[in-house]
Amino acid sequence: MSLERNSFTREVVTISLALLPVIAPLIVSPVLLFISDRWRRTLLFVYLLGMILVAVYILSGAELGSLSLLTSTFGDGSGMAPLFFSEHPYGKIAAFGFILVGAFALLYGLEVAKPSEQAVSVAAIGSAVGIAFSGNFLTLFIFWEMLTITVAGLIMLQGTPKALSMGYRFLLLQLGGGLCLFLGIMQHYAATGSLLIAVPAAGLPFFIIGIGMKSVFLPLHIWLPWAYPTASFASSVVLAGLTTKVGVFAVARILPPHQFIAVMGASMALFGVTCALLQSDLRRLLSYHIISQVGFMVAGVGLGSHYSVDGGLLHLVNHMLYKALLFMSAGALIYTTGKHDLHDFHEDEETKNIPQIWLTVPVAALGAVIGALAISGTPLFNGFVSKYLLKKAVHGVSPVEWMLMVAGVGTSISFCKFVYFGFIKGRARVTREITSSMRAAILALSGLCILFGIWPQLLSQLLPYGTSLSIYSLKGAWAALQIILIGIFVFTLIARVLERGIHIPAWFSVEYLLYRPVIIVAEHIFTFCGRVVDTTANGIVMGGISPLAVVSKKVTALDDGLDPHFLKPIINFMMLLYTGVARIMDKSLEFAFVKSLGPLYVAFKGVAYFDEKTLNTVGGGVAKSSTLVRDGLYNTYMDGLTFFFRRASMFLRRVFVFMIRVDYDPKGEPVFQVFNLMNFDLDFIIIMGTLLLLLGVSLFIF
Secondary structure (H helix, E strand, O other): OHHHHHHHHHHHHHHHHHOHHHHOHHHHHHHHOOOOHHHHHHHHHHHHHHHHHHHHHHHOOOOOOEEEEOOOOOOOOOOOOOEEEEOOHHHHHHHHHHHHHHHHHHHHOOOOOOHHHHHHHHHHHHHHHHHHOEOEHHHHHHHHHHHHHHHHHHHHOOOOHHHHHHHHHHHHHHHHHHHHHHHHHHHHHHHHOOOEOOOOOOOHHHHHHHHHHHOOOOOHHHHHHHHOOOOOHHHHHHHHOOHHHHHHHHHHHOOOOOHHHHHHHHHHHHHHHHHHHOOOEHHHHHHHHHHHHHHHHHHHHHHOOHHHHHHHHHHHHHHHHHHHHHHHHHHHHHHHHOOOEHHHHOOOOOOOOOOEHHHHOHHHHHHHHHHHHHHOOOOOOHHHHHHHHHHHHHOOOOOHHHHHHHHHHHHHHHHHHHHHHHHHOOEOOOOOOOOHHHHHHHHHHHHHHHHHHHOHHHHHHHOOOOOOOOOOOHHHHHHHHHHHHHHHHHHHHHHHHHHHOOOOOOOOOHHHHHHHHHHHHHHHHHHHHHHHHHHHHHHHHHOOOOHHHHHHHHHHOOOOOOOOHHHHHHHHHHHHHHHHHHHHHHHHHHHHHHHHHHHHHHHHHHHHHHHHHHOOOOOHHHHHHHHHHHHHHHHHHHHHHHHHHHHHHHHHHHHHHHHHHHHOOOOOOOHHHHOOHHHHHHHHHHHHHHHHHHHHHHHHHO
């Protein structure tokens, strides 16, 4: 008994150490908002040092065990616990990446990020780690939605109108994906009676959509180039290591291996690198490359072999390292020059006497070169190791093999463009120096990209299937260099074209061809329903003999080409319901007035009677004066209360109409301009209310 207790205690302690980045944000995030800058930076620095120690602890190969909180006794083996964490080989390597890269992302923004961004970043990193260590679907779903909300917050905290709009789009799409994931979880539970994470026994299409939204399956990728370039440059570093990588982990952990997933990954790799070649904005180029590199990971885990899964998950960690490094370098360029487009760095009359970027911001240039070499799969850099495993895993698998090979050539071309035009040839006036924390983060990640490339065995014990990382050979290195050299050669041929920019018509895009028709239909439906509700509310407030006549007249006059007659019963019901409630409220208030004023009237009448009978000897005019005062006070009091409650009733009606008008703008604005923070309150409450209702119903069923 004592041995079992000691074993359980050790298990709880080990998993608790790994879960510190999940638990600590409950205290650290709020504190960061209220302390001074000096103490905030000190606390954050100590916290990120602790995260690095936790990452080293996981890397040491410690057995983490499991931890269950608020466990339910309903059903043996159901896995019913709102917070159930357990060690899984896939989660262990993913959590290592989230914690390590998250720590250096916090270091990068230590002196330049807003306190609110730092607090939300800590919570976002904790949410990603919580997903990696989730032991059941309920825990995974809770942290899945927490990550959605915190990432949306990081985008919106930039504070610009574009950031608010893009953050709201991200939130709507990701909450929709979360609802699909929840429906899949419910179907799986109904089929198996268990919430323990496993390959879905039912609801697989919902799982694919929900997970595919975060792992940017085509065409669900549209949110990524909207969101990542819009956040602040410090927040972009955090985002680069979280959302899509959580999706890749979920693909490996939940979805069954299938050729469709492997082909989807290869398609993402080709699509992302093609779109990246067309970009000139630094962070937009890097964002499309996230889609491409995530495609490599999805292709690996989608094949399902031990070699491919190890390669895909190792590429997940390596990609977090070099992609965060590339975003850091791009952010340093934006911070020091105030420019974010490659065309802004072209030499002109104003900048021809200014040294190139690699001379004025050498640390950023160093990080960009090392990151580019790593992402291209150059030997002695970490990207080569994981790409080698993936190439070996997909060998002979058609069409995945050649699609990834072409994507590899495209990666070399696009990062020649990124480094050459942005850092080697580019010129711009430097207005301020990068901070010491930014410089330290860039140098640290550059060192890790080289360290894990030269000594990949450091990560070998994190691989779920223990694939050997003794991979260096002349043949393998030459095969990788061939792809890179082909990319460099092609770049020299088309460099002038890339420098001018390749302009694609606006209509030739997934957003225009696929999402624009959906947006137009949603806009018409949204605007029409908004006009109906707004007109109904106006008719109610206006009053009159027949508000329905006013409503019907205005609805009939709408030019949307829709027949409004089917809406008349609904309009009539809404009008009668609201009018009835208003009348009941008015009558109730009137009844309350009469009942409360009655005793007061009797008291005044008694005073007058006393005045008339007792004090009449003093003077007949006193009784008359008392009566006049009594009546005056009574009338004034009654008129004042009546006026107040009438105004209160009118105010409540006005508030109702205001909320309707705010949320349903009758002016016909495009739907994604209507969906902004002006009406964020009601829409967000509806969405979150739906989530909470579904969660509550599921808990009641359990």
